[in-house]
Amino acid sequence: MTETNTILADTHPMKSFLRTDRIPHIWCPGCGIGTTVNAFANAIKSCSIPLDKICVVSGIGCTGRVAGYVNLDSFHTTHGRAIPFATGLKLANPELEVFVISGDGDLFAIGGNHFIHAARRNININVICVNNFIYGMTGGQLAPTTPISAKTSTSPYGNSENPFNLPFLAESSGATFVARWTTYHVKQLTRAIIKALNKKGFSFIESISPCPTVYARKNRLGIGLDIMKFYKENSTVNNKANTREIGIDFQKEIVVGDFVDI
Amino acid sequence: MEKAKRVLSGDHFIQGDIACSEGAIAAGCNFFAGYPITPASEIAERMALRQPGLGGVFIQMEDEIASITAILGAAWAGAKSMTATSGPGISLMLENIGLGMITETPCVIVNVQRGSPSTGLPTLWGQSDMMQARWGSHGDYSVIALCPNSPQEMFNLTIEAFNLSEKYRMPVFILTDAIVGHMTEKVTIPKEEDIRVYPRRYTKLPPAEYLPYKPEADLVPQMIKAGDGYHIHTTGLTHDERGYPVMTADCHHDLIWRLINKVKNNQDDIIRLEERYMDDPEIVVVSYGISSRVVIPAVMRAREEGINVGSMRLITAWPFPEERIAELSERVKGFVVPEINCGQMVREVQRSCKCIKPVTLLSHPGGDIHSPDDVYQAIAAIAKS
Numbered sequence: 304m305t306e307t308n309t310i311l312a313d314t315h316p317m318k319s320f321l322r323t324d325r326i327p328h329i330w331c332p333g334c335g336i337g338t339t340v341n342a343f344a345n346a347i348k349s350c351s352i353p354l355d356k357i358c359v360v361s362g363i364g365c366t367g368r369v370a371g372y373v374n375l376d377s378f379h380t381t382h383g384r385a386i387p388f389a390t391g392l393k394l395a396n397p398e399l400e401v402f403v404i405s406g407d408g409d410l411f412a413i414g415g416n417h418f419i420h421a422a423r424r425n426i427n428i429n430v431i432c433v434n435n436f437i438y439g440m441t442g443g444q445l446a447p448t449t450p451i452s453a454k455t456s457t458s459p460y461g462n463s464e465n466p467f468n469l470p471f472l473a474e475s476s477g478a479t480f481v482a483r484w485t486t487y488h489v490k491q492l493t494r495a496i497i498k499a500l501n502k503k504g505f506s507f508i509e510s511i512s513p514c515p516t517v518y519a520r521k522n523r524l525g526i527g528l529d530i531m532k533f534y535k536e537n538s539t540v541n542n543k544a545n546t547r548e549i550g551i552d553f554q555k556e557i558v559v560g561d562f563v564d565i
Numbered sequence: 566m567e568k569a570k571r572v573l574s575g576d577h578f579i580q581g582d583i584a585c586s587e588g589a590i591a592a593g594c595n596f597f598a599g600y601p602i603t604p605a606s607e608i609a610e611r612m613a614l615r616q617p618g619l620g621g622v623f624i625q626m627e628d629e630i631a632s633i634t635a636i637l638g639a640a641w642a643g644a645k646s647m648t649a650t651s652g653p654g655i656s657l658m659l660e661n662i663g664l665g666m667i668t669e670t671p672c673v674i675v676n677v678q679r680g681s682p683s684t685g686l687p688t689l690w691g692q693s694d695m696m697q698a699r700w701g702s703h704g705d706y707s708v709i710a711l712c713p714n715s716p717q718e719m720f721n722l723t724i725e726a727f728n729l730s731e732k733y734r735m736p737v738f739i740l741t742d743a744i745v746g747h748m749t750e751k752v753t754i755p756k757e758e759d760i761r762v763y764p765r766r767y768t769k770l771p772p773a774e775y776l777p778y779k780p781e782a783d784l785v786p787q788m789i790k791a792g793d794g795y796h797i798h799t800t801g802l803t804h805d806e807r808g809y810p811v812m813t814a815d816c817h818h819d820l821i822w823r824l825i826n827k828v829k830n831n832q833d834d835i836i837r838l839e840e841r842y843m844d845d846p847e848i849v850v851v852s853y854g855i856s857s858r859v860v861i862p863a864v865m866r867a868r869e870e871g872i873n874v875g876s877m878r879l880i881t882a883w884p885f886p887e888e889r890i891a892e893l894s895e896r897v898k899g900f901v902v903p904e905i906n907c908g909q910m911v912r913e914v915q916r917s918c919k920c921i922k923p924v925t926l927l928s929h930p931g932g933d934i935h936s937p938d939d940v941y942q943a944i945a946a947i948a949k950s
């Protein structure tokens with residue numbers, strides 16, 4: 304770590320939530336993962352649960368690295384397996400407040416089965432999915448969330464497979480709290496994480512995030528800022544939306560909100 | 566739910582699988598995650614029946630990948646955890662067995678082996694996952710595997726497996742088979758106070774001084790549990806003593822050799838052998854698990870006929886007693902290795918005796934077992950040669 308980075312990390316307002324000795328992190332400029340971590344840190348800062356009792360479990364991917372930067376008991380597991388690991392942690396010690404923070408490929412391709420079963424069982428954990436519509440870590444391959452016609456390195460002519468509509472999948476699998484926000488909606492995202500924390504049951508939050516390095520580049524969407532502008536101009540807040548109807552089409556409207564809260 | 570009795574001291578007439586569950590419970594197992602599969606389902610069913618009354622957790626996961634991963638998570642929350650399956654389930658678990666090895670997570674994995682590969686012979690036995698247990702997950706690491714040959718040993722060795730997993734902070738295998746799992750015999754469960762349970766190696770250091778992967782003299786690091794205020798990080802990536810990822814060949818070198826050497830350097834403490842009729846034998850039969858039960862009648866018959874043959878039973882298949890075999894190979898005429906596979910542990914015997922002596926393999930691919938006469942004939946053939 305360079306000296307400047309040390310100074311910056313040491314004076315960062317979220318310092319106590321971060322492993323400052325691991326900064327600089329690996330994420331690219333403009334990436335939405337950091338924003339999501341910031342929302343998470345703000346959420347846990349404002350709740351009364353002692354930090355000692357909060358755990359973060361991640362799978363593998365750019366988002367999977369979150370576990371390595373939060374100054375909490377944190378577990379970086381294997382690709383797709385964060386949810387069953389979290390299930391073990393939570394059931395063995397229900398006093399722990401367990402978060403899974405991972406990518407869309409990790410949670411919904413290789414780990415999809417674990418997601419639906421954890422929701423079905425209504426395990427009292429909170430799952431935050433950073434959805435950047437692509438596999439960031441491995442260089443931009445097709446994800447189960449990639450919109451129709453979007454280009455990835457394994458869909459060079461445009462994706463022809465239907466993507467998952469994550470809030471609908473979560474709701475229909477039994478989640479008791481379901482929200483979707485973009486990294487433009489930091490306050491709402493933070494509030495949703497607080498709601499998830501206070502919810503006794505399986506909570507799911509989708510954080511739509513820019514991946515300027517691979518998703519934006521392959522689809523000529525500009526830099527991180529351009530994507531944030533897109534989120535601002537194309538998001539519709541509708542907490543009452545029917546999750547069945549909020550699938551995401553390529554560069555079209557993104558319906559955001561706290562859709563399920565039971 | 567009424568609080569149940571944890572250790573069911575006394576004499577029982579029970580199946581090997583049930584004895585395995587009771588051994589686990591006696592060792593303090595309070596978390597079981599599994600997925601049904603013949604011939605291991607009875608272990609899960611017993612846990613489903615017993616854990617709730619003991620305040621422990623039983624959960625049937627959606628598959629074996631989830632099962633192994635859940636027991637790793639549970640171990641980090643402070644539980645003593647176990648899963649049980651057969652070959653197809655172990656095949657699914659392999660990646661996360663590696664996660665358990667590199668994160669040094671104590672837990673027990675039971676493989677009640679059946680005829681394999683693939684779906685193979687679901688209801689019939691085999692011993693063909695011996696090498697899978699040793700080498701199955703990608704990469705280099707060491708394993709500890711115990712091979713019970715009776716329901717009584719299913720009880721005893723499951724306790725041992727928990728103790729070794731705590732002492733060496735790693736997943737430990739029970740490698741048994743469908744015969745032992747489904748066999749019903751007398752099992753004596755000792756009094757609770759007579760059961761030795763090795764406690765988790767929790768650190769006494771305060772968080773500021775604790776390094777999660779700094780080894781003690783025996784190369785094993787001390788542990789913590791989530792929620793205790795240590796804010797540790799653990800990862801399947803190559804890591805340093807802080808548990809932080811370090812992507813260098815040097816760090817990898819230190820970590821991987823430590824994982825291997827923590828078993829190798831302590832093998833005298835780990836290896837368990839049962840040697841019978843071994844006063845200066847001319848021939849040695851090396852066996853393990855159910856195959857060992859046909860060896861003794863064959864050895865006795867050969868001895869009655871004046872052949873000086875002994876029996877070495879591997880209670881631990883891994884680590885393999887290389888040095889003991891090497892030492893014997895200087896003195897004996899040859900070895901006989903019966904196993905219910907096409908030749909797995911026999912390779913270890915050959916390797917350890919550096920091929921200086923003949924090693925006769927008696928093999929069955931699964932679903933059958935050697936008769937004592939088969940073993941006798943192999944002994945007699947070496948004696949005559």
Ligand SMILES: Cc1ncc(C[n+]2csc(CCOP(=O)(O)OP(=O)(O)O)c2C)c(N)n1
Nearest residue numbers: 363364365366382406407408409438439440
């Ligand atoms: C079993 C296994 N298969 C494949 C990989 C390679 N791999 C690493 S991360 C990843 C995809 C990550 O994508 P996502 O979950 O969307 O996270 P992101 O990097 O976009 O945050 C893949 C396929 C792996 N680590 N393990």
Ligand code: SF4
Nearest residue numbers: 330331334365439514
């Ligand atoms: S590749 Fe994409 S997801 Fe990964 S750090 Fe860079 S911007 Fe973020």
